[in-house]
Each structure stands twice: as structure tokens, then as C-alpha cells.
Amino acid sequence: MSIxxxxxxxxxxxxxxxxxxxxxxxxxxxxDKQMALQNARDIYTRRxxxxxxxxxxxxxxxxxxxxxxxxxxxxxxxxxYRHPTFYVMPEGAKQI
Amino acid sequence: MTPQEALFKYTLRLGDNALIQGHRLSEWCSKGPIxxxxxxxxxxxxxxxGLAQAFLKYAADIEGKGKTEDDLAYKRPERQFYxxxxxxxxxxxxxxxxxKQLLISAFEVPLFSALSHSxxxxxAGIAAKGVKESRxxxxxxxxxxxxxxxxxxxxxxxxxxxxxDLWAYTGELFEMAEEDTILLVAGIAxxxxxxxxxxxxxxxxxxxxxxxxxxxxGTMHTGSRNGVHTEHLGHILAEMQYLQRAxxxxxx
Numbered sequence: 382m383s384i385x386x387x388x389x390x391x392x393x394x395x396x397x398x399x400x401x402x403x404x405x406x407x408x409x410x411x412x413d414k415q416m417a418l419q420n421a422r423d424i425y426t427r428r429x430x431x432x433x434x435x436x437x438x439x440x441x442x443x444x445x446x447x448x449x450x451x452x453x454x455x456x457x458x459x460x461x462y463r464h465p466t467f468y469v470m471p472e473g474a475k476q477i
Numbered sequence: 478m479t480p481q482e483a484l485f486k487y488t489l490r491l492g493d494n495a496l497i498q499g500h501r502l503s504e505w506c507s508k509g510p511i512x513x514x515x516x517x518x519x520x521x522x523x524x525x526x527g528l529a530q531a532f533l534k535y536a537a538d539i540e541g542k543g544k545t546e547d548d549l550a551y552k553r554p555e556r557q558f559y560x561x562x563x564x565x566x567x568x569x570x571x572x573x574x575x576x577k578q579l580l581i582s583a584f585e586v587p588l589f590s591a592l593s594h595s596x597x598x599x600x601a602g603i604a605a606k607g608v609k610e611s612r613x614x615x616x617x618x619x620x621x622x623x624x625x626x627x628x629x630x631x632x633x634x635x636x637x638x639x640x641x642d643l644w645a646y647t648g649e650l651f652e653m654a655e656e657d658t659i660l661l662v663a664g665i666a667x668x669x670x671x672x673x674x675x676x677x678x679x680x681x682x683x684x685x686x687x688x689x690x691x692x693x694x695g696t697m698h699t700g701s702r703n704g705v706h707t708e709h710l711g712h713i714l715a716e717m718q719y720l721q722r723a724x725x726x727x728x729x
Contacts, residue, residue, distance in 0.1 A: 409513050423516050427516075
């Protein structure tokens, strides 16, 4: 892989409508937080995708490793009772 | 000049400024310093072209000769274009582009803000859209001025040179022509003399923060209110109008 010479990398999170979650949209290059916000706006909200943007330097993301995947995620395989499928949706509620 | 002629020329001017500035910025497409900035500049270009389309469409309606915005953009000769000369100047290097955008956006924000209260509802509507876009263009170019001005010795000197070279083209922004005076009385146009101190203060604040010296007001270039342009507009039009000139009314 070639060395990235295009400024620092930032992760971009976009909120699609007010009150909703910010979800990961992708990443941008930028030298400071204002530039990161502007670049994120220009790249990820051109088609009215967003109402709010978060940017965070990629270096501050701590990620789990693939080697740990067994340990971290397999134990939940046989715990179906943790799914909320046994609840009845209250009438009129869009989400619980 | 009748009020209708004044409104036609005034609307053309607003459209031409956006069209030529948009065309110049579009030259950055695929040539930006990084992908993100490439998109940022072409986004600003698209904002401008959208604004040009709206203003020129209205101009065509006012003229009442059954023309479209495309006829006005692609079939008018150079001497009938009324864009400020600063918009037609070459994009130069990145510092020149940013300096140009700063000087223009600092003018457009108060202009569109005032025009959004115009008694002409169409102009007010287009300006209300334009002011939101211009605010973003201003912030984008302002932040780049800070970075270039306080960046390296080279970036500082390039921005300083760009501001110095462009300064003589800023006087034209505030010239009141016959159409301005006629439309000002009707509450349609804006008193550009009132915008001048606002513009100066905004630009001075940014440049001071960016450690860039503000040039003295010397002799200013003039002419665009009468369709007089620099050598550069003809070249833009030759490229922009080629297809419609070679194949009139071509569609695809």
C-alpha cells in the first residue's frame, strides 16, 4: 500500500434526520477539524443525506481485531433470548 | 433606459457573475490538490451555475422574446456580458482561486442578504437561496486563507501576491450604474455603496487574522457595467459557447 500523503484521516458520521443516530458514512482527509467538517459536508451530504455531521480523527478509533472475533462475538450465538422478539409492540409505537 | 430594460440588465448581471464564476471554478474539476478539495470547489461551481440558471431564466422572461436561459448563456456575444471582471480572471494557482472566492463571497453574502428583501419576489427568492450558499463559500475560502496565510512562507507569499493582484478588480463590485439607480428607487436593487464598508471590514478581518497585508485602494479596473471585459472573457466564451455556435440548438 502506498503511503497516504493527503493530510490526516478523519472518520465521518452522518445523522440522517433530527433525533436519529449518527452512522458511519466513510472517511475524509483534512488538516484540522473545520476542514474535516467542510470536506465531510461536501462529500457525504451533497444529496440531502444529512442534518448533522460528526468527524473524529481516525487515530482515536480503537478497533477490535479479527483474531479476537471468536472470543468477542461467538458467545452470543446461542443466546436467542436476548432478542426482543418475545415482546409485543405497543400499539402506535414506531420503535422500542 | 426603461424600468424593464433596467431589470433585464440587472438580472443578467447577477446571472453572468454566477455563470462566469461557476465556469472558472469548474476548471478545477479533476485538478484539485486533493480529492476532497476537488469536490469542494466543484460544489461551489455547481452552486454558482444553479444560481446563474435561475437568474438567466428570469432575465429571459423579463426580456419577453421567448428565449431560454441557455440562449442567454450560450448565444450572447462578449460585449453583452455584464459579469464583474474579477470573475473572468484565470483561476491561477490555488491561492489565487481562494483569494478570488474570498473577495467575491464577502461581497455576495451582504448582497444576497439585502436582495432577499427585494420588492421583486423572483429576485428575492433566488437571493434567499444564494445567501445560504454564499455563506458556505465564504467560510470555506476564509478558513483556507487562514491556513495559507499562516502556513508556510511559500503559501503565505502566494496568498499575499494573489490578494495584491486581485485588489484592483474589487472597485467594480460597488459601481452604481443607471440600472442600479432606477431599480434602487423601486426597492428592487441594493445600494452598493452601502455594502462597501461591510465588505471592507469582513475582508480586512479575515486578512488580518491570516497575517496578510491589505492593499491600498489604487486605480481600479472598470468596464463590466458597459460590457467591457479583460482579454480573458472571450476565451471563456469561445470554449463555453463552442457547441451551440457550431451546432445551433443541438440536443442530446
